[in-house]
Amino acid sequence: MANYLFLRGNRNKHFFSDVASELEEKGHTCYQLKFELGELLIPSKIKTFFVPRHITKATYPISDSELLNMKIYNITYKREMKHTDVSRKELTTYKRYMHYIDRFIEEYEIDTICMFNGYHWIDQVATYLAREKGLKTIFFEQGYFRPYTLTCDPEGINNDASLPRDKAFYQDVQVNKQRFDHHLSSPENDELRHVEGEDLTQVAFVKLVSMLGSVMRIHPNFYAHISWYEAVKYFLFKQAFKRKAVDQDPLPKEYLFIPFQVARDTQILYNSSIKSMEALVDLVYRHVQTVNEKHNRNIHLVFKEHPEDMPRNSYKKLKKRYEDDPNVLFFQKQNVNELIKKSLGVITINSTVGIEALAEFKPVITLGEAFYNIDGVVHHCSDLETLDGKIEAALYEPLNKTLITKFLYYLRFHYQLEGNLISRNARTAQNVAAHLDQVRSDLAYLRSEQNESSWSHTCKI
Structure with missing residues (x-):
């Protein structure tokens, strides 16, 4: 059985908790770390820790240059969009959180870390620790056949994904034409046909509470790209955009x-x-x-x-x-x-x-x-x-x-999982947990056969 650690989450703050709960029913042990005040509004079904309460002055022994060379969104955004750099104080904050995550991994014998997207600084330092310790990583993102699929990859998302890039690999793929014709853009599972849309008001409220948490210094500001003004402007625009008429300009011939x-x-x-x-x-x-x-x-x-x-x-x-x-x-x-x-x-x-x-x-x-x-x-x-x-x-x-x-x-039937990452539904959590459990079983079988296939290969078959 495995010990899973779930970090942060996407806008559907129930997603990791629901998946972890399903995994625990299969005999695994799961933990969730929460970092923002708004996340405490969302009840969790598993053992959860609010990390800011446990942060001390102790830091993980990593250099500033190593942190600056990571694909950390906050750093890249400040450099390329704001034309500023990250302060030493902020880098020290990264090291303090990194120290806590490192100790948590050791104390609870974590062997798999699950993250959303992977470019937040929490995700990047956790990925660094996972590679140092030889742990498995799983990255989640919305799928490529939306809203019925999601990405669950051991190496990353988008260009970092574990998908083969070799033309010859795909030439050998066998296609079930009926499955392709009927379910390329629709779910095979009927429970996913009528999933609810995102509740933007709830998302905005959770984010508001988290922003208040940073103002009250309960935790740092985790997002360099979101100010109060931008948050309000974004929310008002999204509400108005729902009522905006479709553009009526006729399309050209070619x-x-x-x-x-x-x-x-x-x-x-x-x-x-x-x-x-x-x-x-x-x-x-x-x-x-x-x-x-x-x-x-x-x-x-x-x-x-x-x-x-x-x-x-x-x-x-x-x-x-x-x-x-x-x-x-x-x-x-x-x-x-x-x-x-x-x-x-x-x-x-x-x-x-x-x-x-x-x-x-x-x-x-x-x-x-x-x-x-x-x-x-x-x-x-x-x-x-x-x-x-x-x-x-x-x-x-x-x-x-x-x-x-x-x-x-x-891509659709072997790599992607059926599920909706934005709205909460039981089938999504069940599908993800079943996939992770099956991958682990396959890996254990391969190892018992003395076949050292990589986690990356196993996870995508």
Whole structure:
């Protein structure tokens, strides 16, 4: 039996507690560490510790430079978005929490650490400790076939995922056509067909209490990118956006669809050389012009803003710069699936929209690092100055539908788990716990057969 440690959690604060409860019914032991005052509003079914109560002046022996070299979102955000650096006081806070987590791991004989996303500083220092001690890690995130799947990976999310990148691997995948046709974008489990949406008011209230906790110095401010002003602005925008009408501009006859991404997201900060949506628009516009002139075409560009980014970036100057060009359209609220279906193809940095486009058998060009940068599946543009050539290839070369189908099948039915990470439901917790339990059983069997297959390989089969 295993000893699991659950750190933090996503916006569905019940998720880790529910999964842990299911694991304990299977005989495992689970612990949960909570770090924010707002988390105490959510009852837990397992043994839980509120870490700020236990923090002392003792620090883990790690250098500042080692911390600064980690993929810690707070550090990267301050450096790249705020153009400031992290203070020595903040780094000392990291070391103090790291010391507590290290001692906790030893005292409770933890062998598996579960985290959400993985780029928060709590997650990064815990991952460091796990690697030092030879422990297993599990990273959770929303899935690629939303809202019915979630990611559960031993190595990380997005470009850090354990998914194979070898074309030959996917060529050997066997596809159940009926399963692919009926359940690629719908759940096989009926209990997940009518999951409730996110309660944004509850999420906002929990976050408000946590922000009060940092003001009262009960715990540090865990998020560099959230101020009181930004939090209120975000909440009001999300409420208003629900009532916003769909954009009515007609779609062009021929266009490429380019989805915006959250400018301060980890996908941009860690997996892209394009650091702003303005740079994305300018790049694509320049190269599509080249293609239009070369082939005497009139391909338009349709851009859609990301709803999570709109409260923070208006892009008014960008839109004004292109307002007199009839070949460029900007949407805020529009059906993404319709934009994909009617397009000639999709150009994305590394968005999940790329997966949605592949599911519609549309050519996809990626400009950043992505786990689906697989030869024959997408056209990956590693040298941005060759984008016009990639656009030509996407427009004029036939799609490898067989390989795309095999890739999507493996991603959906072998790699992803059925479940909804945003809304609370029992089936999600049961599916995750059953998967983790099965992986551990498979690993134990392989070891008994003296087959030293890695946890990474076992977890994704």
